[in-house]
Structures are given as C-alpha cells and as structure tokens.
Amino acid sequence: MNGDNNFFKSAFSVDNVIFGFDDGDLKVLLIKRGAAPFQGLWALPGDLVYPNEDLDTAAYRVLEELTGLKKVYLEQVHTFGAVDRHPLGRVITIAYFSLVKISDFTLTASSFAQNVEWHNVHDSLLSELAFDHKTILETCFNALMHRVRIRPVGFELLPPKFTLTELQHLYEAILSTELDKRNFRKKVLSMSLLTDLDELQEGVPHRPAKLYKFNKERYHQLEAHGFSFEVKESKKKEKKKRLAELIAQ
Amino acid sequence: MNGDNNFFKSAFSVDNVIFGFDDGDLKVLLIKRGAAPFQGLWALPGDLVYPNEDLDTAAYRVLEELTGLKKVYLEQVHTFGAVDRHPLGRVITIAYFSLVKISDFTLTASSFAQNVEWHNVHDSLLSELAFDHKTILETCFNALMHRVRIRPVGFELLPPKFTLTELQHLYEAILSTELDKRNFRKKVLSMSLLTDLDELQEGVPHRPAKLYKFNKERYHQLEAHGFSFEVKESKKKEKKKRLAELIAQ
DNA sequence: GCAAATGCTGTAATTTGAACACTAAGACCC
DNA sequence: GGGTCTTAGTGTTCAAATTACAGCATTTGC
Numbered sequence: 001m002n003g004d005n006n007f008f009k010s011a012f013s014v015d016n017v018i019f020g021f022d023d024g025d026l027k028v029l030l031i032k033r034g035a036a037p038f039q040g041l042w043a044l045p046g047d048l049v050y051p052n053e054d055l056d057t058a059a060y061r062v063l064e065e066l067t068g069l070k071k072v073y074l075e076q077v078h079t080f081g082a083v084d085r086h087p088l089g090r091v092i093t094i095a096y097f098s099l100v101k102i103s104d105f106t107l108t109a110s111s112f113a114q115n116v117e118w119h120n121v122h123d124s125l126l127s128e129l130a131f132d133h134k135t136i137l138e139t140c141f142n143a144l145m146h147r148v149r150i151r152p153v154g155f156e157l158l159p160p161k162f163t164l165t166e167l168q169h170l171y172e173a174i175l176s177t178e179l180d181k182r183n184f185r186k187k188v189l190s191m192s193l194l195t196d197l198d199e200l201q202e203g204v205p206h207r208p209a210k211l212y213k214f215n216k217e218r219y220h221q222l223e224a225h226g227f228s229f230e231v232k233e234s235k236k237k238e239k240k241k242r243l244a245e246l247i248a249q
Numbered sequence: 250m251n252g253d254n255n256f257f258k259s260a261f262s263v264d265n266v267i268f269g270f271d272d273g274d275l276k277v278l279l280i281k282r283g284a285a286p287f288q289g290l291w292a293l294p295g296d297l298v299y300p301n302e303d304l305d306t307a308a309y310r311v312l313e314e315l316t317g318l319k320k321v322y323l324e325q326v327h328t329f330g331a332v333d334r335h336p337l338g339r340v341i342t343i344a345y346f347s348l349v350k351i352s353d354f355t356l357t358a359s360s361f362a363q364n365v366e367w368h369n370v371h372d373s374l375l376s377e378l379a380f381d382h383k384t385i386l387e388t389c390f391n392a393l394m395h396r397v398r399i400r401p402v403g404f405e406l407l408p409p410k411f412t413l414t415e416l417q418h419l420y421e422a423i424l425s426t427e428l429d430k431r432n433f434r435k436k437v438l439s440m441s442l443l444t445d446l447d448e449l450q451e452g453v454p455h456r457p458a459k460l461y462k463f464n465k466e467r468y469h470q471l472e473a474h475g476f477s478f479e480v481k482e483s484k485k486k487e488k489k490k491r492l493a494e495l496i497a498q
Numbered sequence: 499g500c501a502a503a504t505g506c507t508g509t510a511a512t513t514t515g516a517a518c519a520c521t522a523a524g525a526c527c528c
Numbered sequence: 529g530g531g532t533c534t535t536a537g538t539g540t541t542c543a544a545a546t547t548a549c550a551g552c553a554t555t556t557g558c
Contacts, residue, residue: 010259010260010261010300012261012330054332055328055330079304079325081304082304083301092343094328094330163505164505164506165504180548180549181505181506182507182508182549183548185506185507186508187546200555204503204555204556205504205555205556205557206503206504206555206556207505207506207553208504208505208554208555209504209505429516430537431517431518431538431539432515432516434538435538435539449524453524453525453534454525455523455526455533455535456522456524456525456534456535457523457525457536458535459536
C-alpha cells in the first residue's frame with residue numbers, strides 16, 4: 001500500500017470518557033481546550049493513535065499521561081466517524097470509557113499544565129463540549145448504565161474500603177434512581193461479593209458504618225459459572241412513570 | 250493537516266457480519282477470497298471507507314452491493330485495530346452486524362461474480378477465516394445473542410409472515426438452547442408485539458400453524474415506555490450445568 | 499444526658515418463572 | 529372413510545424472586 005492513495009489520508013484517534021465518583025456524584029474528567037478549534041471549550045481527553053500502536057494501548061496511554069494511573073477499568077464503546085466531525089480533516093475516533101478511583105488520582109505533571117477538571121456528568125451532558133464529544137459522552141454514559149447492571153464494575157469507582165451506603169449512592173448516581181435500602185443491602189450481600197473487613201468508618205459525626213471490600217476472587221469464581229449481576233429500579237416507580245406517560249398522551 | 254504526516258498513512262474499513270436464518274439454522278454470509286492475502290479463505294464482506302463517506306454509510310453500501318438490500322437492520326459492534334491485523338498495512342476496521350431476511354435475498358450481479366455463500370455460524374466459528382475475521386465473527390455473534398435478549402430484533406431475520414414455532418426455532422438457534430414451547434408462546438404473546446394474521450400455513454404435511462406478523466408500531470409504543478424484551482434459558486439447564494462444574498472442580 | 503444523624507435489620511404480599519402432558523387439526527396412505 | 533403420522537395449540541401448579549415497608553441501635557457533639 002502506498003501513501004499516495006486517497007484512502008490513506010485519514011487519521012484515527014481515541015477519546016476517553018474517564019468516570020470518577022466523589023461526594024455522591026458521578027464525574028467525568030474534561031480538559032479545557034487551549035487552542036483552536038473549539039478553543040476554550042471543554043473536551044474529552046484523547047489523542048491520535050500512533051502508527052504502531054494498538055487501539056487499547058493508545059487509550060491506556062491517554063489515561064496514564066493524564067492521571068498517572070495504570071490498571072484501571074477500560075472498555076471500548078463505539079467508533080465515531082462522521083465525515084465532518086473534525087474541522088481540520090478526516091479523523092475517526094474510537095471512544096472508550098474508564099473507571100477510576102478518585103482517591104487514587106493525582107494530576108500528572110503533563111496534565112497539570114493543562115486545564116483539567118472533574119465535572120458532574122449530568123451537567124456536562126447539558127453543556128456544550130468540543131467536537132462531537134457530547135454525543136460521545138452520552139453514548140459512554142449509557143454504556144456505563146448498562147454495564148453496571150450486568151457486571152459489578154461499580155467497585156472500580158470506589159476506594160478499596162467502602163460502606164454499603166456509599167455503594168448504594170454510587171448505584172443511585174449511575175442509574176439516576178433511588179433504591180430501597182433494605183432490598184439493596186439484602187441483594188448485594190446475598191451475592192457474597194463483599195468481604196466484611198471488621199472495621200468501622202472513622203471521623204463521621206454519627207454512628208459509623210461497617211467497611212467492606214470487593215472480593216475479586218469470588219467474583220471470578222462466580223463469573224466462570226455464568227453468574228449475572230443485576231440491580232433494578234423499583235417497580236413502583238416504573239409503574240408510576242409509565243402511568244404518567246400514558247395519561248399524558 | 251497534511252498528507253505527509255505519519256498519522257495519515259493508515260486506512261479504515263468496515264466489515265459486515267451479515268446474519269440470516271434458514272432451515273432452522275443461523276447463517277452468515279461469507280466471501281471466498283480470490284486474491285492474496287489469504288487467497289482461498291473465506292472472509293467477511295467489507296471494504297475501505299471512502300474519504301467522504303460516513304461509517305454507517307459504508308457499512309450499508311457493502312451490504313447493498315452484495316445483497317441488493319436496503320433498509321436492513323444494521324448495528325455497529327466493535328472496532329478492531331491491532332497493528333498487525335492486516336499484512337499489507339495499518340488498517341483498522343469497524344465491525345457491524347446486520348440481519349437480513351433470506352427470503353428477500355438475491356445475490357447482486359457484482360456479488361454473483363464473487364464466490365459468496367451462506368455458512369452455518371457455528372461451523373464458521375470452528376473454521377479458519379481470513380485476517381482476524383474469526384474474532385470479529387465471534388464478537389458479533391455474542392453481540393447478537395445479547396441483543397436478541399434485550400430487543401426484539403429477531404424478527405428482522407424472519408419472513409414477514411411466520412409461525413410461533415419458527416420464531417421459537419430462531420431464538421433457539423441464536424441462543425443455542427432449547428426453550429419450553431408453552432412458556433415461550435405465553436411470553437411472546439403476552440407482549441402483544443405480534444399481530445395474528447388470521448391465516449394458516451400452506452403446503453405443510455401436518456396441521457398448519459397460524460401466521461403472525463411483527464407489530465412494529467406497537468413495539469415503538471412500548472419502547473417509548475421503557476419496555477424491555479427478554480428471553481431466558483431454562484433454569485433447569487443452568488442449574489445442571491453449574492452443578493456439573495462444581496463437581497468437576 | 500439528650501438531640502441529631504445515619505446504621506442496621508425482617509416479614510408478608512405479590513409477581514414472575516419453571517415445569518409439565520394431553521387434545522386438535524390437517525395430510526397422507528391404504 | 530378410517531387410521532396413522534406430524535406438528536399445533538393450550539392451563540395449572542409450585543417455587544423463587546421481588547417488592548413494600550418502619551422502628552430500634554449506635555455514635556458524635558453539644
């Protein structure tokens with residue numbers, strides 16, 4: 001193949017929707033663009049893929065350059081390739097999402113220079129972002145909502161030790177719903193994916209909660225046996241919502 | 250951006266896993282390669298994406314050039330971009346799957362020249378395919394298995410009029426399992442997604458079955474109200490399987 | 499010691515899912 | 529026309545999962 005061919009005048013990039021969870025809120029890491037195009041707008045971290053680099057490798061690289069983190073959860077979601085999505089040429093981009101523990105996170109020197117910030121996901125979905133990044137964020141957020149119902153990836157967003165209430169708040173933030181406390185705890189504990197650490201929370205101005213950790217070994221065991229993980233919205237609400245919509249027609 | 254940049258010496262293609270259903274079997278449309286590399290091996294239909302062409306457009310084009318069909322179900326699944334996946338250069342490929350009614354299908358003139366055939370999916374997964382197409386087929390088949398449990402896309406594979414038994418066989422072929430006849434019919438009918446056509450099968454040497462069609466309008470209504478479609482494997486089997494595995498440990 | 503805040507726990511009612519076997523209708527053959 | 533073959537079609541019972549729901553317990557801080 002030769003470089004003169006028209007088919008070889010395109011580039012591809014990866015864009016990474018990096019989710020974090022803090023203070024009861026689901027967040028996404030964005031970079032303020034310092035140069036045209038879209039100067040001054042917030043954008044997803046991303047980069048062109050090197051000629052001799054695999055796609056996943058590129059996505060991990062973007063993540064590590066920005067956060068210093070390796071070994072985080074990363075998943076390819078969708079590829080966006082509208083002809084006019086990049087004003088300077090044909091660039092298709094492969095979108096990934098990753099889940100990081102904000103507790104582990106420190107900005108790297110390289111990222112420190114840039115204007116990097118955690119943003120509330122829902123707010124970002126309502127604001128303007130560079131390129132087609134709003135669509136990408138939407139798609140990845142939907143993928144996350146879907147994923148947490150099927151696999152226990154939520155733990156990737158929590159610190160190593162967490163309380164059941166924190167876990168519940170995480171699920172509520174991702175699924176944008178409220179869950180019944182007793183049913184949630186019953187269900188989660190019945191899966192035996194949590195190890196009770198026999199430790200209590202410290203520094204809280206109320207009764208401290210027990211701390212748990214995620215039991216990865218147990219998860220892999222169950223996974224091998226066709227286990228499925230699921231958290232559902234309350235039926236009461238679904239019914240109410242559906243009824244309301246029917247009436248509205 | 251200029252053409253000398255190293256980043257612009259790559260190409261991208263689409264590959265299309267075209268599923269059909271015939272004679273109780275799930276099939277995939279493959280092309281026998283007439284030229285190197287991988288000459289003589291079966292491959293997925295695909296093509297480079299034109300410089301001014303959107304990705305989905307390219308996937309539809311590949312499909313139409315081969316089958317003459319427009320307006321078929323098409324879904325992007327995953328992008329494959331290993332550095333060495335194409336022996337002649339860096340080509341990343343965006344994989345799609347599509348669902349066609351074999352009854353509608355006729356080979357186009359252009360595809361007639363090529364060696365195009367329907368292959369049993371399970372056989373193909375065990376045979377050698379060109380490039381990384383076996384991995385792509387696997388990924389798309391898994392995506393299909395997953396998709397039919399969530400959305401009623403299975404109908405895209407059946408002729409406009411079909412019997413409940415045909416529908417059941419389709420699900421059994423995709424999910425590689427057996428389903429209980431009564432429970433299946435009960436569930437499917439309870440969703441009110443089928444319209445009873447008040448017609449009977451003809452030309453069968455036994456009691457003819459009623460014919461149904463898929464009610465698309467009804468589906469869109471339900472979809473708008475957060476409806477979810479699901480077909481499950483029998484629990485009996487799962488339990489047996491799991492027990493066997495536990496014993497084997 | 500009392501107020502404030504969150505942690506923690508169980509049961510009853512309902513819904514959903516799974517298992518299971520016989521009669522019905524038409525085609526074909528004699 | 530009667531018998532046989534083949535697939536169509538149908539309901540009930542039991543078990544499991546899901547839902548709704550409220551009050552006492554423990555710690556901190558005043």
